Amino acid sequence: MIDGILDREEYIEQAYCFRAFRERLQDNVPSQEILAGLSEELLNTSNLPKAIDFLRGEILHTGRISPGMARLGHYFTAFQTFVMSRAEEERSRFDQKTALQALERLAEYLSGNPVPAGLFIYQFECIARNRLGYDRGMKAIADDPCYDEAWRDWIMKVRLRLGSTDFGQLIYYRSEQFVEEKRKRNAKYKPSYPILFGQKEGRIAKANRGKDPLYMFAALQRQLGHPAVPRVRAVDPGPIIHPALEQRLQRMETRLKILDAEVKGDFNISEYFVKPEAAIEPPPS
Numbered sequence: 001m002i003d004g005i006l007d008r009e010e011y012i013e014q015a016y017c018f019r020a021f022r023e024r025l026q027d028n029v030p031s032q033e034i035l036a037g038l039s040e041e042l043l044n045t046s047n048l049p050k051a052i053d054f055l056r057g058e059i060l061h062t063g064r065i066s067p068g069m070a071r072l073g074h075y076f077t078a079f080q081t082f083v084m085s086r087a088e089e090e091r092s093r094f095d096q097k098t099a100l101q102a103l104e105r106l107a108e109y110l111s112g113n114p115v116p117a118g119l120f121i122y123q124f125e126c127i128a129r130n131r132l133g134y135d136r137g138m139k140a141i142a143d144d145p146c147y148d149e150a151w152r153d154w155i156m157k158v159r160l161r162l163g164s165t166d167f168g169q170l171i172y173y174r175s176e177q178f179v180e181e182k183r184k185r186n187a188k189y190k191p192s193y194p195i196l197f198g199q200k201e202g203r204i205a206k207a208n209r210g211k212d213p214l215y216m217f218a219a220l221q222r223q224l225g226h227p228a229v230p231r232v233r234a235v236d237p238g239p240i241i242h243p244a245l246e247q248r249l250q251r252m253e254t255r256l257k258i259l260d261a262e263v264k265g266d267f268n269i270s271e272y273f274v275k276p277e278a279a280i281e282p283p284p285s
Contacts, residue, residue: 005074005145011111013048018104022097031059051075064088078143079123080106086132094130101230102126109227116151117197118226119144125217125229134162150194167213168205175202200224 017038024034035056042049051072058068066085069076080103086092087099109122120141127137138159142152158170172178175197182189197205204223208216220226261268 006110007046008111009043010046010048011107013042013046015104015107015111017042017048017052018100018107022100022104025097025100031065032056035059047075077145078140079137082137082140083126083132086130094132098130098230102130105227105230110146114146116147117201118220118224119146120151120155121201121217121220122227122229125214128213129217129229129231134159138162151196154194154196166209168209168211168216171197171205171216172202172209175199175205177202177206 021034035052039049039052055065055068059065066081066088069081083099083102087094087096123141142155176195176199179191204219221228
């Protein structure tokens with residue numbers, strides 16, 4: 001279990017808030033109106049309505065939510081703020097709806113029976129799958145109050161080794177599975193560092209060494225019930241050329257063909273006559 005800073009009811013209300021916010025954005029409701037409505041809907045025994053009122057004032061002044069979340073660091077974690085800030089950056093492929101869905105699933109996980117290993121895997125996959133940036137992202141994860149000093153120290157070490165060491169290997173070396181295999185060869189073996197992952201996480205990580213980490217994330221979701229990370233969906237841009245312009249281009253192309261045929265002396269005007277409709281035969285009696 002995780003000794004977080006918030007009660008379970010706070011995470012339940014957060015999950016509802018992020019989900020409702022996302023759904024109403026899809027209906028093109030302005031953010032200010034969404035926050036005003038949510039302030040009335042949320043359970044007033046939680047602290048979230050007060051946080052929403054503060055965010056509504058912040059968005060009126062800056063047009064963004066993440067600066068207000070950063071100022072409420074005692075309520076929103078650094079990782080939550082980081083995810084929202086990346087969605088609010090200009091020219092970012094990571095849109096606000098995907099960010100809200102990621103935060104919704106994170107809150108749902110924290111409202112259940114979370115463990116630090118599951119929380120870290122989810123947060124890391126959020127960064128990796130949506131390309132949010134490892135440097136700032138790992139710092140935001142390490143600042144999460146759900147982790148103790150051993151976890152924070154390991155996260156910052158992993159941040160420096162990403163790209164040079166297989167990620168599955170990093171998890172495997174800090175798992176109970178690795179310790180168990182060591183003790184089969186040396187019964188007196190004792191690790192000189194804290195063990196952060198369980199035997200199942202270690203077994204899955206070992207099986208996925210040298211592979212795309214996304215395969216390992218998918219296996220952890222199937223086997224251990226880790227939450228699935230939402231990702232940016234490719235949007236169909238629609239027709240490249242406007243239909244009206246395309247029609248005009250087709251007419252111009254036809255005229256050019258006629259002119260070319262006239263120059264070559266191959267023009268046959270009968271090809272452009274309107275053909276009479278075929279006579280409709282009466283049905284047999």
